[in-house]
Structures are given as structure tokens and as C-alpha cells.
Amino acid sequence: MGAEAVGTEVRQPVMADVAKLAGVSHQTVSRVLNGAPHVRPGTRERVLAAIRELDYRPNSAARALVTRRSQTLGVVTFDSTLYGPASMLDGIERAARTADYFVSVASLRSLDSRSVQEAVDRLRDQGVEGVVVIAPQVSAVGALAKLSSPVPVVAVGSGGRSRVPMVSFDNRAGAEAATRYLLDLGHRTVHHLAGATGWMESRDRQDGWRRTLEAAGARVPRAGTGDWSSRSGYEAGRRIAHDPEVTAVFCANDHMALGLLRALYEAGRAVPGEISVIGFDDIPEAAYFTPPLTTVRQDFGELGRRALELLLKELDGVGHGRDPVRISPETVLRRSAGPAHRD
Amino acid sequence: MGAEAVGTEVRQPVMADVAKLAGVSHQTVSRVLNGAPHVRPGTRERVLAAIRELDYRPNSAARALVTRRSQTLGVVTFDSTLYGPASMLDGIERAARTADYFVSVASLRSLDSRSVQEAVDRLRDQGVEGVVVIAPQVSAVGALAKLSSPVPVVAVGSGGRSRVPMVSFDNRAGAEAATRYLLDLGHRTVHHLAGATGWMESRDRQDGWRRTLEAAGARVPRAGTGDWSSRSGYEAGRRIAHDPEVTAVFCANDHMALGLLRALYEAGRAVPGEISVIGFDDIPEAAYFTPPLTTVRQDFGELGRRALELLLKELDGVGHGRDPVRISPETVLRRSAGPAHRD
DNA sequence: AACACATAGGTTAGCGTTAACAGAAAAGGG
DNA sequence: CCCTTTTCTGTTAACGCTAACCTATGTGTT
Incomplete structure (x- = not known):
């Protein structure tokens, strides 16, 4: 056995190995790999064959180092x-x-x-x-x-x-559309369950809701605040379930709407019979809530x-x-x- | 202005820059960075100061190249x-x-x-x-x-x-627990809505369900097949809603259970009064379904x-x-x- | 035939780091 | 005080690639 074969360590092949096998310089291998011009079809083939044979993979770190990408x-x-x-x-x-x-x-x-x-x-x-x-x-x-x-x-x-x-x-526009829709349905005003404090989405949706109400000359009720979770929607729902003032609620997302729906159901309030609910997001499940949720879709x-x-x-x-x-x-x-x- | 200042190109500082500023060799900088021993506290401080001053960041590609990590x-x-x-x-x-x-x-x-x-x-x-x-x-x-x-x-x-x-x-164990639970409640048998074909989860849950039924000597109904979506649960629900044989359904996930619940509701079947439903996963929303879903939690x-x-x-x-x-x-x-x- | 010029390839020099070795300074032991 | 050992630090050589430059060959033009 030659000295070469002593260590059976299977070193990953590098460009030089491919080059030797294909009988070209490593630069030509590089050229083939990067689709550079001035490589004869014949040599390109030989290089490609060598690459396949050795199952050669370019080292991304080395490439990144030199290209800075x-x-x-x-x-x-x-x-x-x-x-x-x-x-x-x-x-x-x-x-x-x-x-x-x-x-x-x-x-x-x-x-x-x-x-x-x-x-x-x-x-x-x-x-x-x-x-x-x-x-x-x-x-x-x-x-x-x-x-x-x-x-x-x-x-x-x-x-x-x-x-x-x-x-x-455009969260504001979405909120406006939702609120407008409820108003057009004949609701005197629309309540709002906002998303988690500190989120842009919460702010913008609340903004859109308020503006629409103001533009319509409707009373602007105090908004509730949730944290996006169904649980928070549920809790908000329990608070408003027995408020006769509430006939329509715009929830800042579908998950909270689900919780709200649940609370309303437990309180025996019919949706949409007594109270209308609208969500935001259109998660895949929204269509299967009870009742199926009217909402604002975001892709x-x-x-x-x-x-x-x-x-x-x-x-x-x-x-x-x-x-x-x-x-x-x-x-x-x-x-x-x-x-x-x-x- | 010296020739140095001609190009205002702000090259990212490299280890050599830090070394020069700290008055040491680049290797010492490397040692400091890697927490190698044999660096005098004083020089370490100087190096650290130079690093801070230049806002030096080691180049990960270079490091990866040499360490192979x-x-x-x-x-x-x-x-x-x-x-x-x-x-x-x-x-x-x-x-x-x-x-x-x-x-x-x-x-x-x-x-x-x-x-x-x-x-x-x-x-x-x-x-x-x-x-x-x-x-x-x-x-x-x-x-x-x-x-x-x-x-x-x-x-x-x-x-x-x-x-x-x-x-x-252990999907099988989870399915067994769910099925067993339903059986213990007095159901003669339990129907199953399986998950998407080809998923291990589907197979294992279905397996667990079948075994439990067999072990209990219960009849093993033909299982339905969904695709994990609420929609598929809904469709399955419509198919079984009017089957008087069905008193308990084990769904392979919560989303399908939601769809099923919806279909059952539309068909006027009471849950759990007439039909019991159990899901799998315990998604955060499951507690707010109507009715709240009994399910198998996975973390x-x-x-x-x-x-x-x-x-x-x-x-x-x-x-x-x-x-x-x-x-x-x-x-x-x-x-x-x-x-x-x-x- | 001389030249330009494109084409096909090889050679060399980095990229910025760590590893391996080597040398200088400081510390301990007789 | 010299020699050995330990600390500290510097020098050199990779790592595997691409960029830049260089050297051959063709190919077409005057």
C-alpha cells in the first residue's frame, strides 16, 4: 500500500480534485460552475463528468469569502x-x-x-x-x-x-370597510375589540374604525383591548354580552372573534340575530366558526x-x-x- | 491629503486593522476573540478597546472556511x-x-x-x-x-x-387514550376521521383508534379521510350527520373537528348530546369552539x-x-x- | 505574410480567518 | 547565575474559492 492510502479519511473533494480528474486547471472548473464564457463544449463536458463522478459540491464559505456574497x-x-x-x-x-x-x-x-x-x-x-x-x-x-x-x-x-x-x-382601509359594512347594515354604531397594545395593526385598525364612525356621525364607543388570543376575545365577550347597546362588534382579528362568538353563545345572544360580529385576517378556519365569520381577508x-x-x-x-x-x-x-x- | 485618503470607501474593518490599532498581531486578536489562554489582561483590554472603537465584526465566511464549521x-x-x-x-x-x-x-x-x-x-x-x-x-x-x-x-x-x-x-398512545375515553363514556363504538393520506400521524392515530376498538371488542367502522383542513372536516360531517349509528367521532386533528362541529350544528345534531367529538393537537383556539373541544394535547x-x-x-x-x-x-x-x- | 483580435485555457494572488510552529520574555530550581 | 520551564506573542501557512492577469492558439483582415 502506498503512503497515500494510509489514512482512509474521506476528505470532501475540492475544486482541485475535479480539475485533476478532468485534466484541466481549477479555474476552468470554476468557469464551468459559474457559466463563464470561453469554455469549449468538450472540456465543459469533461468537467461536468468529473463533478458528477466525485459528487463535488462547491464550498460556500470559500465562495462567500471571496465574492463577499x-x-x-x-x-x-x-x-x-x-x-x-x-x-x-x-x-x-x-x-x-x-x-x-x-x-x-x-x-x-x-x-x-x-x-x-x-x-x-x-x-x-x-x-x-x-x-x-x-x-x-x-x-x-x-x-x-x-x-x-x-x-x-x-x-x-x-x-x-x-x-x-x-x-x-392597508389595515386602516380594511377596518374602514368592515365598519362601513356594519353601519350600512343599519347598526347605529359599531363596537371594537382592538388587538394587542403596541402593535401597528391594532393602532391602524382601531384608527380606521374610529374614523369611519366619526365620518358617519356615529357615536364612538370605548374600544376593548385584547391580545390577539381567543381567550382575550372570550373575556371581552363576557364583558359586553349583556350590554344592550352592543349590536355590532368589529374584532381586530379572527381568533379574538372566535372567543367573542363563544362568549356570546354562552350568554345566549344570537349572532347575527342580536349581535353582528366581524373579524380580520380570514384564517382558514373562519369559514367554519359558528356562525361562519364575516371577515377581512389578508393574503x-x-x-x-x-x-x-x-x-x-x-x-x-x-x-x-x-x-x-x-x-x-x-x-x-x-x-x-x-x-x-x-x- | 495623503494618498491614503483618496478613496472614501468605508471598508469593513478586518482583524488586521484591529491588530494594528491595538499594537498587537492579528493572531492575538483572534486569541482574544476566541477566549484562548495566554493573553495578558492588559493586552486583552487594548484589543477589546480597539474592537469596540472600530465596531469590528469577525467575518463568518472566513471563519467557516478555516474551521469547517x-x-x-x-x-x-x-x-x-x-x-x-x-x-x-x-x-x-x-x-x-x-x-x-x-x-x-x-x-x-x-x-x-x-x-x-x-x-x-x-x-x-x-x-x-x-x-x-x-x-x-x-x-x-x-x-x-x-x-x-x-x-x-x-x-x-x-x-x-x-x-x-x-x-x-406517541400518536398511537394519544389516539388510544382518546378512543378509550369515548368508549368508557359508554359509546358502543367510535368513528374516526383520519388525517391526510400519507402522513405518519394519520396512520398512527388511525392505528391507535382501531386497536383500541378491537381490544374492546367494539365494531370497527370504516374511517373517513380528510386532509387536515376544516373544510374536509365539514364535508365529512355532512356525510355522517344523518347516520344514526354515529354517536362518537375521533378526529385526527382539531381543525377537522372544527369543520365537523360546524356540519353537525348545521344538521341540527347536538354535541355532545347526540354525538361526541374529540380532536387532536389542542390548538389554542380549541377551548373556544362551540362546544369547547375535548382533545389530545401535543406540545x-x-x-x-x-x-x-x-x-x-x-x-x-x-x-x-x-x-x-x-x-x-x-x-x-x-x-x-x-x-x-x-x- | 503580417497583423489584429477573439477564443480557450493556465498562473498567480488574494479574501479574512484559525492552526501550527517558533521565538522572546518572565518565572522557577539547582 | 545559568538552565529549564512556563507564559506570552508573533510569523507563516493553510482553508477553497474567484478575480485579474497572462499565454497560447486559432480566425479573419490588410
Whole structure:
């Protein structure tokens, strides 16, 4: 046995191995790999064959080192367990893949701006080329404002004004449509169960609701505040169930609407007979609530894709979108809202 | 102005810059960064100061190139929009972070084994040190069996036997508990609405259900088949709503149970008065269904953490867990299931 | 035939880090 | 006080790739 064969360590093949096998220089291998011109079809074939034979994989670290590009994008998210963030993440990942990028995720442990900066830094240390922040909290937006990052950052899902480019739903418009719809049904006014404090979505939806009421000259009741969970919707529902004033409730999301529906049911209030309920999001389950929930649909996947599109533009140095990208939601009519009852 | 100042290009500082500023060699900087011994406190301080002053960040690609470690783990997931996968991903990410790893995700576009291999390869090309596959489909497990990967792979969530280490819920036990519970309530038999075809979870839950029935000497009705969605639960519900034989239904997940509940309600069948329903998963909303759903709880976050733990062990070369790690679910009693009615 | 010029390829030099070795300074032992 | 050992630090060489430059060959033009 020659000295070569002593260690049976199976070293991963490198470019030089491929080159030797194909009888070319490593540079030619590189050229084939990167589709560079000036490679004769014959040699290209030989190189490709050698690559296949050795099952050679380029070393991404080496490539990243010299090109200064990691082919990786970062996503920072708050609670990727929620339907919205999860769908956005999914949309982003799919879009990134088609653009031939990897995506690395970092979830926030808390909402303060230090935490956001930390997550972005973490991603940056890993060498991501850009990051999209799924952080709909007001505090996060504040964090973005003072965020210092050498890599492009775009935000998604929130609506605040900020220095970073942003794509979001027009939550205000969605809330207006929902409220308007209820008003048009003949309700004297519409109550509101807001989302978690500190979220842009909560603020904007509440805003849209209030404005619509004011524009219609309707009384603006005090809004309840939930935390997006069904439980909080349920608790709010128990509080209002016996209030005869309440004939229509606009919930800031479908999960809370579910809890509300439950509380109303327990209290023996008919929906939409006595009280109309409308949600926001159109989660896949909303159509199967009892009664099926009228709600405002958001296409989170689309939002994720658009965010990535925007980030890619930033990466290409195409001047950053002056105005935030806004996607209009559409309201989905089902059975949980109906005309005001006459008393 | 000296020739130095001509280009105002702000090059990211590198280790050599820090070294020069601190008046040491780059190696000493490296030592400080990596906590190597034999660095005098004084010089360490100077180096640290220089690092702060320049806001120096080590280049991860360079480090990865020489250490052959990317500090990155990969996660392949199928539909990270679903509650289960999303929660697991979240659990994995959090656990990875505490272990000081980054996580890169790749979602599958389809379920075939080529797709799984492709995703793992993609991650591998990126240089991940290990991957956890959230792919509960039978086909995915098959894919894992023939998966060739130089990096450790663990699977999570499914239950099949396979070459790769795996952590999963004991779906069979959960299904047995659910079925047993219904039987103990006095139901002569229990019907079953299975999950999507091809999923390990579907198979195992159906298995547990059937065995329990057989062990109890109960008749084993033909099981329905859904696709995990509420819609499929609804459709199944419409089919069985008027079957007087049906007094208890065990649904393979909560979403389908929701659809079923809806269909039953529309058909005027009382739950649990006439028909008892039990779900699986205990999604956060289950407690607010009408009626609140009795179900089998799975802690997906925990599952994700355990999977990561297992992967970390693999990375440390600690012999791979002979037996799959099994986590027992616990059943949560609520109001959708009750005693059989007497006729 | 001489030249330009495109094409096909090889050679060399980094990218920014850690590893391996080597040398200098400080500390201990006779 | 010299020699050995321990601390501290610097030098050199990878890691595996791409960029930049260079050297051959053709191919077409004057």
C-alpha cells in the first residue's frame, strides 16, 4: 500500500480534485460552475463528468469569502407561531428560494428595540446580505428607525412611517370597510375589540374604525383591548354580552372573534340575530366558526413575497421605494354579520 | 491629503486593522476573540478597546472556511403555515439560538422523496452542520431512509421507523387514550376521521383508534379521510350527520373537528348530546369552539426543542439514539364529548 | 505574410480567518 | 547565575474559492 492510502479519511473533494480528474486547471472548473464564457463544449463536458463522478459540491464559505456574497437573507420575526407571521415567513422563504437565496431566521424574545437591533446584528454577523423584519409592533418600528445596519433592511406587516422601506396591508382601509359594512347594515354604531397594545395593526385598525364612525356621525364607543388570543376575545365577550347597546362588534382579528362568538353563545345572544360580529385576517378556519365569520381577508403569503421583492430591489441598489407598499385587503362576507335588529 | 485618503470607501474593518490599532498581531486578536489562554489582561483590554472603537465584526465566511464549521443548522419543513410545523420551527429556532447556532429554513414544495433530498442537499450546499426534517409524511420518511448526507439529520414529528434518529409524539398512545375515553363514556363504538393520506400521524392515530376498538371488542367502522383542513372536516360531517349509528367521532386533528362541529350544528345534531367529538393537537383556539373541544394535547414547541437536543448530540458524535424519542401527549377534557345517550 | 483580435485555457494572488510552529520574555530550581 | 520551564506573542501557512492577469492558439483582415 502506498503512503497515500494510509489514512482512509474521506476528505470532501475540492475544486482541485475535479480539475485533476478532468485534466484541466481549477479555474476552468470554476468557469464551468459559474457559466463563464470561453469554455469549449468538450472540456465543459469533461468537467461536468468529473463533478458528477466525485459528487463535488462547491464550498460556500470559500465562495462567500471571496465574492463577499453569502446568498443568504435574514428574517427576524416575533412570534412565528401565529398564523400571520408564519404565513409571511413561508411566503418569504418561497420567494427567496426562487431568487436563489437561502433564508436564515431569528426570532425575537421580546419587543423592545434593543432586541430588534440584537437580532439584526446577529443576522448581520452571520453575513446575510439583507434582512426583512416581521415585527408589527410599534416599538419594533421605532427600533427600525434607529437601526444602524450596513445591510439593507425592509419591514413587513406593520404600517408605521419609518426610515426603512416597508410593505404592509392597508389595515386602516380594511377596518374602514368592515365598519362601513356594519353601519350600512343599519347598526347605529359599531363596537371594537382592538388587538394587542403596541402593535401597528391594532393602532391602524382601531384608527380606521374610529374614523369611519366619526365620518358617519356615529357615536364612538370605548374600544376593548385584547391580545390577539381567543381567550382575550372570550373575556371581552363576557364583558359586553349583556350590554344592550352592543349590536355590532368589529374584532381586530379572527381568533379574538372566535372567543367573542363563544362568549356570546354562552350568554345566549344570537349572532347575527342580536349581535353582528366581524373579524380580520380570514384564517382558514373562519369559514367554519359558528356562525361562519364575516371577515377581512389578508393574503399574508403575498405580503411576504412582496417584501422579498422589495428587499431584492434594495440589494440591486434600485433606489428605495419612496412610499411604503400597501396591499389592500378584501372583505369576505359570511354569516356572522347581519342587519341591525329592530327593537 | 495623503494618498491614503483618496478613496472614501468605508471598508469593513478586518482583524488586521484591529491588530494594528491595538499594537498587537492579528493572531492575538483572534486569541482574544476566541477566549484562548495566554493573553495578558492588559493586552486583552487594548484589543477589546480597539474592537469596540472600530465596531469590528469577525467575518463568518472566513471563519467557516478555516474551521469547517458554519454555526448553522438547517430545518426542512413542509407547510410551515400549519400550526404544528410552525410551532416546531419556533421551538427549534429558540433552542438553536441558546446553543449558539443559526437556523436556515428550506420548505418543501412537494412531498416526494426527491424533493426532500433536494432540500437537504440545498441546505448542505450552504454548509449547514446538521439538519432537522419536519416532514411527517410517510413518503418523507421513506426519503429519509435513503437519504445520503454527510451531515447529521434528525427527523421530528413523524413516527415511522427509519434510519435517522427521530423524535415524535406517541400518536398511537394519544389516539388510544382518546378512543378509550369515548368508549368508557359508554359509546358502543367510535368513528374516526383520519388525517391526510400519507402522513405518519394519520396512520398512527388511525392505528391507535382501531386497536383500541378491537381490544374492546367494539365494531370497527370504516374511517373517513380528510386532509387536515376544516373544510374536509365539514364535508365529512355532512356525510355522517344523518347516520344514526354515529354517536362518537375521533378526529385526527382539531381543525377537522372544527369543520365537523360546524356540519353537525348545521344538521341540527347536538354535541355532545347526540354525538361526541374529540380532536387532536389542542390548538389554542380549541377551548373556544362551540362546544369547547375535548382533545389530545401535543406540545410542539417542546418537540422542536427535543429534536434540536438530539441533533446537537449527533453533532457531538454521541452515538445516535437507538430508539426514537417519544413524547406522550395528554388528553384535555372539555365539553365536546359526553356520555352516550340512551335510546 | 503580417497583423489584429477573439477564443480557450493556465498562473498567480488574494479574501479574512484559525492552526501550527517558533521565538522572546518572565518565572522557577539547582 | 545559568538552565529549564512556563507564559506570552508573533510569523507563516493553510482553508477553497474567484478575480485579474497572462499565454497560447486559432480566425479573419490588410
